[in-house]
Amino acid sequence: MRELDEYEIALQYGTYxxxxxxxxxxxxKNEDAREHKSLFLRGARRVGKSCLALEFAHKExxxxxxxxxxxxxxxxxxxxxxxxxxxxYFYDQLSVAYDTKLYSGQSxxxxxxxxxxxxxxxxxxxxxLDGRYDILETGSxxxxxxxxxxEDKYLLPxxxxxxxxxxxxFKEYLKAKGKEExxxxxxxxxxxxxxxxxxxxxxxxxxxEYLFIGGMPKCIAxxxxxxSLSKVEKxxxxxxxxxxxxxxxxxxxxxxxxxxIFNLIxxxxxxxxxxxxxxxxxxxxxxxxxGSAFQWLSDAYIVNIxxxxxxxxxxxxxxxxxxxxxxxxxxxxxxxxxxxxxEEDEQFYKSIILDKLHINEGMYMENYVAQVLKTKGYIxxxxxxxxxxxxxxPLMEIDFLxxxxxxxxPIEVKSTDNYSLTSLNxxxxxxxxxxxxxxVIHDGDFKIENNIIYIxxxxxxxxxx
Numbered sequence: 001m002r003e004l005d006e007y008e009i010a011l012q013y014g015t016y017x018x019x020x021x022x023x024x025x026x027x028x029k030n031e032d033a034r035e036h037k038s039l040f041l042r043g044a045r046r047v048g049k050s051c052l053a054l055e056f057a058h059k060e061x062x063x064x065x066x067x068x069x070x071x072x073x074x075x076x077x078x079x080x081x082x083x084x085x086x087x088x089y090f091y092d093q094l095s096v097a098y099d100t101k102l103y104s105g106q107s108x109x110x111x112x113x114x115x116x117x118x119x120x121x122x123x124x125x126x127x128x129l130d131g132r133y134d135i136l137e138t139g140s141x142x143x144x145x146x147x148x149x150x151e152d153k154y155l156l157p158x159x160x161x162x163x164x165x166x167x168x169x170f171k172e173y174l175k176a177k178g179k180e181e182x183x184x185x186x187x188x189x190x191x192x193x194x195x196x197x198x199x200x201x202x203x204x205x206x207x208x209e210y211l212f213i214g215g216m217p218k219c220i221a222x223x224x225x226x227x228s229l230s231k232v233e234k235x236x237x238x239x240x241x242x243x244x245x246x247x248x249x250x251x252x253x254x255x256x257x258x259x260x261i262f263n264l265i266x267x268x269x270x271x272x273x274x275x276x277x278x279x280x281x282x283x284x285x286x287x288x289x290x291g292s293a294f295q296w297l298s299d300a301y302i303v304n305i306x307x308x309x310x311x312x313x314x315x316x317x318x319x320x321x322x323x324x325x326x327x328x329x330x331x332x333x334x335x336x337x338x339x340x341x342x343e344e345d346e347q348f349y350k351s352i353i354l355d356k357l358h359i360n361e362g363m364y365m366e367n368y369v370a371q372v373l374k375t376k377g378y379i380x381x382x383x384x385x386x387x388x389x390x391x392x393x394p395l396m397e398i399d400f401l402x403x404x405x406x407x408x409x410p411i412e413v414k415s416t417d418n419y420s421l422t423s424l425n426x427x428x429x430x431x432x433x434x435x436x437x438x439x440v441i442h443d444g445d446f447k448i449e450n451n452i453i454y455i456x457x458x459x460x461x462x463x464x465x
Contacts (some may be wrong), residue, residue, distance in 0.1 A: 002099070005066070007086060015221035017056075017168055017176040019048070024163050025056045029134065032161045036128045038135040043165035044301035044330050045246070046239050048217040049138040052165060053110050054350070056136070062106040065098045069117040073097075080123040087130050107133045115139040128159050138185035140300060164301070165333040166375045167215025170207060170461050178218060179206065190462035195445045200456065204443075207458035208353045211368060211397050214333015228455070229349035236337040243302055257293035265303070265327050266339040269363035273385065275308075276327045287323045294327070304328040304370045306381035312401055312408045314429055316382040326369035326383060361415040365457055366399060369413050369441060372460050373400065384427065396423045396430070404465070408435045413457075414442040421452070439463075 011017035028039045041049045050068075057064035076097060083090040085232040094109075095102050109127070111120050114137045127135050133445060137160070168176070174183040182203060189196060196203060213223050219235045222228070247258040260281045268276045278285035287294075297303035308324035309316035329335040336352065339359075352359065370381055384398040408431070412424050424438050437451035447454045455463050 005054050007051050007058060010051065010221065013221075013225060015224050016051075017048075017172060017217055017220060019052055019165075020169070020172060021163065021165060022052065022056065025052070026060065027165070028161050028453070029056075029060055033134045036131050036159060038124050038128055038137060039158040040160045040162045041136065041138045041165050042162055042301070043140065045140050045242060046216055046218060047165050047167060047330075048302070049165050050112050051217065053112070053136055053138050057108045057110060061108045062103045063100055064108040064110060065094055065100050065102070066110040066112055067094075067098075067120075068112040069120065070113045072117070075121070077117055080117070080120045084123055084126045087126070087132070091132065100131060104132050109133050109135050111135065111137045113139060120170075125159065130388075166222055166301075167333075167371065168217060169215065169372075169375060170210050170458065173210045173213075173215070173220060176224060177206075178398075182206065186459055186462050187203065189446070190459060193446065193448070195447065196447070196456060200445055201335075203458050204456070208355065211332050211359060211364060212336050212349065212353050214331045214336070216331055216373075219333060228346065229353075230346050231344070233337060233340075235347060236334055237343075240334060240337055243307075246300075253292055253296045257290050258297060261290065261293055261297060261327065262302070263338075265362070266328055266335060268327065269367060270360045273397060274326050274363065274366060275385070276325050287325075291322070294325070297327075302330050304330065304374050304381060306370060306383050306400070308385050309382040309401055310384075310386075312382075312384055312410075312434060316401055316408070317380055320380075320382065326370075327383075328367045328381075331369060332364055332368045332373070335364060362413070365415045365441070366413045368457070369400060369411065369460060372464060373402070378402065378462055396426050397422060398427050402464075404436060410435060410438040412438065412440045414440060415457075417443065424452070 004012065008015065024102060025039065028037075033039070041053060043049050054066065069077070076094070079090055079093055083093065083330070091102060102231050111124075114120055121137070123202060124135055124137070127133075153285075171183050171186070174180070182199075185199060186203065212229070214236065215217055216236070216239055219232050219239075222235050223232050243262065244259060247255045247262070250258065261276075264276075264280060268274065278290055279285060281290075294303070299304050304327075306328065307317075307320035307322065308328040309319050310321055311319040313319060324453065329338065355361070373381055382401040384396065384401055385394060386396040387394050398410045399413045402409045402411060410427055412421070412425060419442070421440070425438070428435055428438065437453075440452055440454045441457055441460055442454055443457060444454060446459065453463075
């Protein structure tokens, strides 16, 4: 009897988490796959790409073969190099090797961790031209592993649809906990633009829990199964160390730079302006040295970069200052782990969730907003900061800039009850017709005052488009 795969195991233990992104995979099958295009699920390590691919394969196909290139035999790998001129032989070999019958037009080939074997990426073109079976790839982008000396000779496929897989959202987390009614209430309330009233406290409690646990599937599954925050923290530490280990194997990017940036993110976000100051790594450091390391971390889906757009417009990238950036972590739960210097007990982690330790909440709230914006499809993140040219003191600071109805929408994130909107008011006065009134994301209930929308931090997954 064959072994259960990770999707089947999650179902058996009641820890499988449904993903909203699943519908995009179905759309690909019904549309792009019929035009002989492959699907590439991209994302950070441990974000759940493989499990999502397996769910899709089980539900939507008569049969499938999953080839994991971190485990595949040399004989299987050689098929992608030596047997593409005879695809009947190629598929017969795979069918027997994986003890799975393939059905034309009804089977899926999953090429898992494809970045570990570049010839398979190049082989996709031939497989798509043949058109017998649908092809799905998963990977953390080709740059996640050590560059091969002969890498440049491989041609990557152009006939593919790319879908980014991000950490599990608060909405998905609520459903995984069996709190569909709470998720439905949030959606209805969002559409109605009503305060949350008596429901606010219970929703906020769930959100604080999610914020600490984070959105990595294994962490949530561990909590659903055990209820132990200590065990969750152990899982998160394992992911953090996995990323650090990845840095060590880089040849095309300075691994010391990667580690330095990664380790410094919590302290940089804890500063008032949250800008990443390279001088905190090295007094002589310059962005031209570290730029490729920042780009690698972004391409690997580990870090979300935000740029200062010095003259906001509907195309903010045109005025982005590449030297003036903020670096957010992919997942706020992992950011908590990066911020905690040593292993603590269960009560300590509960105290964080209950906000009894009075730690810097602003960094986690702003990191979460960046995380949601990326999930919503914002390829690049932007903020606005204007400083006095002589004193270098900040005159205006807007946390995020997005585009809505062909105008700039400023977003402010406030983590305390006592806050000022001076920067937002100055920003609106300076840019006037270019900008919308703005959104304030805060710890309070929903309200609208002076055309400014105040949104509870837990509700932005529903409000932001």
